[in-house]
Amino acid sequence: MALIYALMVQAMQMVLVLALAPLLTGLVRKTKSRLLRRQGPPLLQPYRDLLRLSRKEVVLADNASWLFRVAPYLIFAATWVAASLVPTFAAGLMFNWAADLIAIIALLGSARFFLALSGMDIGTSFGGIGSSREVMIASLAEPAMLMIVFTVALIAGSTQLSTVSAFLAGADVGMRISLALALVALIMVALAENARIPVDNPTSHLELTMVHEAMVLEYSGRHLAMIEFGGSLKLLLYVSLIASVFVPWGIAGGVATPIEYAFGILTYLLKLTLFGLLLALFETVIAKMRVFRVSQFLGAALMLGLLGTLLLFVSRSL
Amino acid sequence: MTAVAMLMWVVAALLATAVLSVAFSRTAAVSHWVYSTCAVLCASALGLLLVHLLGSGASTSGLTLPLGLPWLGAHFRLDALATFFLIVVNLGGAASSVYALGYGRHESAPHRVLPFYAAFLAGMNLVVLADDAFAFLLCWEFMSLTSWALVMTQHREHENTRAAYIYLVMASFGTLTLLLAFGLLAGPDGHYGFAAMRSAVHTPAVSALVLVLVLLGAGSKAGLVPLHVWLPLAHPAAPSHVSALMSGVMTKVAVYGSVRIIFDLLGEPAWWWGMLVLFLGGISTVLGVIYALMQHDLKRLLAYHTVENIGIIYIGLGLALAFQTNAMSGAATLALTAALFHVFNHSLFKSLLFFGAGAVLTATGQRDMEQLGGLIHRMPYTSFAFLVGCVAISALPPLNGFVSEWLTFQAILQSTDLPQWGLKIMVPAVGGLLALSAALAAACFVKAFGVTFLGRPRSAAAMQAHEVDRYSLATMLGFSLLCLLAGILPGLVIDALAPVTMSLIGARMPVQSSIPWLSIIPITAGRSSYNGLLVFAFIAMSGALAAYVIHRFASRALRRAPAWDCGFPDADPATQYTAGSFAQPIRRVFGELAFRLREQLDLPAPGDIRPARFVATLGDRIWELMYLPVVGAVQFGAEQLNRVQFLTIRRYLNLVFLTLITLLLVLAIWP
Numbered sequence: 001m002a003l004i005y006a007l008m009v010q011a012m013q014m015v016l017v018l019a020l021a022p023l024l025t026g027l028v029r030k031t032k033s034r035l036l037r038r039q040g041p042p043l044l045q046p047y048r049d050l051l052r053l054s055r056k057e058v059v060l061a062d063n064a065s066w067l068f069r070v071a072p073y074l075i076f077a078a079t080w081v082a083a084s085l086v087p088t089f090a091a092g093l094m095f096n097w098a099a100d101l102i103a104i105i106a107l108l109g110s111a112r113f114f115l116a117l118s119g120m121d122i123g124t125s126f127g128g129i130g131s132s133r134e135v136m137i138a139s140l141a142e143p144a145m146l147m148i149v150f151t152v153a154l155i156a157g158s159t160q161l162s163t164v165s166a167f168l169a170g171a172d173v174g175m176r177i178s179l180a181l182a183l184v185a186l187i188m189v190a191l192a193e194n195a196r197i198p199v200d201n202p203t204s205h206l207e208l209t210m211v212h213e214a215m216v217l218e219y220s221g222r223h224l225a226m227i228e229f230g231g232s233l234k235l236l237l238y239v240s241l242i243a244s245v246f247v248p249w250g251i252a253g254g255v256a257t258p259i260e261y262a263f264g265i266l267t268y269l270l271k272l273t274l275f276g277l278l279l280a281l282f283e284t285v286i287a288k289m290r291v292f293r294v295s296q297f298l299g300a301a302l303m304l305g306l307l308g309t310l311l312l313f314v315s316r317s318l
Numbered sequence: 319m320t321a322v323a324m325l326m327w328v329v330a331a332l333l334a335t336a337v338l339s340v341a342f343s344r345t346a347a348v349s350h351w352v353y354s355t356c357a358v359l360c361a362s363a364l365g366l367l368l369v370h371l372l373g374s375g376a377s378t379s380g381l382t383l384p385l386g387l388p389w390l391g392a393h394f395r396l397d398a399l400a401t402f403f404l405i406v407v408n409l410g411g412a413a414s415s416v417y418a419l420g421y422g423r424h425e426s427a428p429h430r431v432l433p434f435y436a437a438f439l440a441g442m443n444l445v446v447l448a449d450d451a452f453a454f455l456l457c458w459e460f461m462s463l464t465s466w467a468l469v470m471t472q473h474r475e476h477e478n479t480r481a482a483y484i485y486l487v488m489a490s491f492g493t494l495t496l497l498l499a500f501g502l503l504a505g506p507d508g509h510y511g512f513a514a515m516r517s518a519v520h521t522p523a524v525s526a527l528v529l530v531l532v533l534l535g536a537g538s539k540a541g542l543v544p545l546h547v548w549l550p551l552a553h554p555a556a557p558s559h560v561s562a563l564m565s566g567v568m569t570k571v572a573v574y575g576s577v578r579i580i581f582d583l584l585g586e587p588a589w590w591w592g593m594l595v596l597f598l599g600g601i602s603t604v605l606g607v608i609y610a611l612m613q614h615d616l617k618r619l620l621a622y623h624t625v626e627n628i629g630i631i632y633i634g635l636g637l638a639l640a641f642q643t644n645a646m647s648g649a650a651t652l653a654l655t656a657a658l659f660h661v662f663n664h665s666l667f668k669s670l671l672f673f674g675a676g677a678v679l680t681a682t683g684q685r686d687m688e689q690l691g692g693l694i695h696r697m698p699y700t701s702f703a704f705l706v707g708c709v710a711i712s713a714l715p716p717l718n719g720f721v722s723e724w725l726t727f728q729a730i731l732q733s734t735d736l737p738q739w740g741l742k743i744m745v746p747a748v749g750g751l752l753a754l755s756a757a758l759a760a761a762c763f764v765k766a767f768g769v770t771f772l773g774r775p776r777s778a779a780a781m782q783a784h785e786v787d788r789y790s791l792a793t794m795l796g797f798s799l800l801c802l803l804a805g806i807l808p809g810l811v812i813d814a815l816a817p818v819t820m821s822l823i824g825a826r827m828p829v830q831s832s833i834p835w836l837s838i839i840p841i842t843a844g845r846s847s848y849n850g851l852l853v854f855a856f857i858a859m860s861g862a863l864a865a866y867v868i869h870r871f872a873s874r875a876l877r878r879a880p881a882w883d884c885g886f887p888d889a890d891p892a893t894q895y896t897a898g899s900f901a902q903p904i905r906r907v908f909g910e911l912a913f914r915l916r917e918q919l920d921l922p923a924p925g926d927i928r929p930a931r932f933v934a935t936l937g938d939r940i941w942e943l944m945y946l947p948v949v950g951a952v953q954f955g956a957e958q959l960n961r962v963q964f965l966t967i968r969r970y971l972n973l974v975f976l977t978l979i980t981l982l983l984v985l986a987i988w989p
Contacts, residue, residue, distance in 0.1 A: 128895025
């Protein structure tokens with residue numbers, strides 16, 4: 001019985017991230033439009049987009065290979081698995097131990113690896129430009145992310161996200177310099193990883209400024225739907241990650257009553273809304289930077305992460 | 319008969335094969351026979367070793383042959399460490415022999431390859447089995463010389479002779495430093511047996527000197543920066559199955575040499591040893607991968623990547639040394655296991671990738687990625703196997719490369735308890751370098767796979783490529799499967815490494831194969847755990863589910879059309895991104911640091927109709943700072959000595975006389 005209960009909670013987590021991801025994207029878009037005094041698309045527009053795309057026929061370039069057709073599902077699957085492993089409303093789920101934080105980051109790396117490859121598959125110059133820039137950004141964002149993971153893991157004494165979250169929710173952590181550095185770095189990395197302003201513009205279709213959009217330019221129909229869905233899931237993942245590490249309150253523990261889970265979901269929704277609004281606000285007030293400034297931006301994130309880790313090697317209490 | 323005696327028979331058979339292949343070099347089918355014999359011999363050695371490992375838990379057995387120096391003989395011994403490395407050697411040997419059954423048919427001069435190939439396999443086995451300094455050095459040099467001969471296979475190409483020359487110089491240098499190291503270990507009484515060295519006590523100064531000499535000698539063979547210069551030249555010059563052996567296996571024999579001497583023979587480590595090894599490993603990983611990113615020769619890219627992976631292995635070894643000094647045996651075991659696991663993994667995927675590069679070479683006659691492209695359509699199986707290798711080497715889950723890097727990261731996270739300040743600063747810095755190299759490796763293999771196999775063909779050769787023979791395909795697909803298996807069942811490999819860590823550190827990791835769901839838990843479940851099998855299953859299931867739901871309930875319609883390319887498609891394949899342009903952003907970010915990048919843009923004034931030119935020059939800082947001065951000094955010395963070459967007989971007699979007087983004076987003054 002306990003097993004079925006645990007399985008159900010795990011399944012709920014998987015469905016929940018799937019259900020909420022487009023909503024978060026819609027919220028960010030709507031808020032951004034309102035901040036610019038535009039009406040903006042309805043909150044549920046991303047769901048309609050996904051439905052519409054998945055019902056359309058796929059127009060496939062003549063020389064597309066099997067990799068191009070398989071990659072969207074792989075990217076979606078890897079991102080979905082990674083997003084389900086991050087504690088959202090409850091920690092210590094049935095399969096949380098299958099991958100720790102390092103493995104979650106690496107799973108996103110796998111997704112990006114296939115996305116970058118599919119950008120090169122047709123052999124167009126835009127695909128190449130997107131892939132080439134994406135791996136350049138990733139080559140700085142990923143180490144920065146791992147340094148953040150190190151910082152957090154050293155404080156909590158574990159790389160298991162559930163354990164980390166439970167530890168940081170405890171009372172005796174207090175304010176720490178290393179955590180503050182990690183938070184700043186994590187926000188910078190999250191912006192870069194999700195192709196948000198100032199690193200990339202998710203709404204841009206001006207060829208020379210786009211990175212992510214250039215890579216998926218040749219995709220259409222259900223393939224594009226999968227990739228867009230994967231992108232939304234990734235945004236949700238990073239928001240959940242920041243929430244579970246830096247505002248871990250309200251997350252239900254290992255085995256909890258349905259009431260606690262309901263409370264967990266409620267707080268999670270609140271956190272999502274808050275972060276979505278903040279992201280929209282941030283994107284509205286800042287300008288996009290040139291591609292080659294990105295390396296300085298992410299280099300700063302890497303240094304902050306490294307500094308956080310170093311501080312912890314110097315003293316466990318910093 | 320003991321296991322070691324049986325292995326020696328296998329080695330003898332390999333040597334006999336080498337001799338026979340010379341005798342029958344004019345026979346048409348000699349290639350086929352030699353490679354099949356090598357494959358059978360290596361496979362039987364592999365089977366023997368696996369039985370030995372599983373059956374007796376890698377017990378130790380020795381053998382003394384009445385060869386070599388008088389009153390010493392040649393000692394050979396099989397212990398846990400040797401068993402593990404011999405498995406790596408013979409797995410790689412068997413696979414490349416099977417691969418060569420197909421690949422070797424295209425060899426223009428088989429008589430230049432076959433004898434040395436069999437002898438090279440024998441040499442690598444012998445190095446790992448050797449149990450005294452004399453046998454070790456002799457076999458080490460034998461291995462170096464046979465591989466040198468293999469590098470010289472295409473000796474009419476100037477580039478190859480230069481590569482072989484640099485290799486020969488570096489290999490001799492390495493053997494020299496190892497000779498000195500063993501001399502110091504043997505002490506003034508000259509006990510050349512490893513058993514005697516193990517029990518001897520060395521002063522700290524002697525141990526430190528031996529460490530440095532070993533890192534120079536074995537490190538130059540393994541390809542540690544800054545001693546790596548020969549590796550990216552020599553490994554690609556050999557035929558591809560030999561490149562796979564050199565990169566995938568011979569570098570591991572060098573790692574074996576360092577592990578054997580540093581962990582087994584040298585005794586108690588000092589705290590700064592770990593720091594030195596960590597430093598070398600750290601710079602090797604990052605420089606190796608950045609250099610690899612700049613290459614457009616597929617095999618050279620892979621060879622530079624070996625430098626990166628060797629760096630990862632040495633980071634593991636350095637961590638193990640640091641923990642061992644501070645009596646943290648649990649963490650030391652973890653770090654050593656991570657390093658050895660990476661040895662095994664790298665031998666798998668690097669051989670696989672070189673096999674793939676060889677297949678591309680067979681199919682197109684090209685190693686230059688700028689001439690390739692679109693091969694995924696013409697060579698579906700090769701490209702699939704190569705893709706698996708790329709994912710594995712980029713340390714992405716659920717394949718095997720990720721597991722060993724994950725274990726290394728876990729070991730780094732253990733190191734806050736180290737008391738020494740030097741290590742406290744060094745370890746997180748090296749962790750950052752490792753993280754950076756992991757991300758850059760993924761970038762590098764997106765480039766390698768994307769430019770070679772994806773896109774549109776950039777030359778006629780790439781357009782007319784054809785899938786390679788069944789032997790090559792079977793080897794590549796087999797190794798892909800092994801990469802997957804080692805990635806999703808890592809607990810089995812970790813358990814198999816337990817006897818090695820028991821014998822070197824005296825501790826072992828917790829038993830992994832009894833953990834439910836086949837997870838791996840390096841320390842405690844609360845700290846960290848990873849389950850490759852579940853991650854693989856989850857990805858497969860959710861991907862399949864998504865595909866099923868969409869195809870069943872939404873749409874499955876598909877229409878082929880010309881590429882869109884934002885409305886401006888161009889039929890010329892030259893409009894694609896090339897290997898050079900793909901790496902351009904990264905070159906700009908890291909260029910100044912690593913290569914003294916110079917970009918010159920010559921833009922004509924308005925009205926001027928000459929073409930604009932862009933030239934980017936990359937320098938090699940290490941070559942310029944470390945090797946050119948040595949070359950210059952040698953040349954200067956030679957010029958100066960040239961003066962004494964054309965003297966009269968009287969002057970020569972004078973010189974001889976003066977030398978004699980000086981030596982006598984020295985003897986007289988010497989206390």
